[in-house]
Amino acid sequence: MANNCSNREKCGFYLNYKEHSEVIKNNWIEDFCNNAEKSESCEKKMLEESTGQPLPDHFTPTGKVLRINN
Numbered sequence: 700m701a702n703n704c705s706n707r708e709k710c711g712f713y714l715n716y717k718e719h720s721e722v723i724k725n726n727w728i729e730d731f732c733n734n735a736e737k738s739e740s741c742e743k744k745m746l747e748e749s750t751g752q753p754l755p756d757h758f759t760p761t762g763k764v765l766r767i768n769n
């Protein structure tokens with residue numbers, strides 16, 4: 700879909716954590732992953748593009764690291 704983040708279909712955060720309770724509570728999928736314009740301010744996307752290095756899947760669009768042991 701043209702309106703989604705261009706990385707969405709291969710992004711580990713989206714693929715693995717879109718159903719995580721904290722992700723849902725913070726509305727990160729709608730606010731970043733499903734919004735091409737706002738995805739340009741995703742910390743994960745910006746850092747990966749600037750460094751050329753992938754971040755862990757549980758690194759969120761706001762830069763917060765998701766707790767994954769719950």
Ligand code: SF4
Nearest residue numbers: 704707710732741744
């Ligand atoms: S977490 Fe960031 S890079 Fe991944 S799909 Fe969402 S907006 Fe795109």
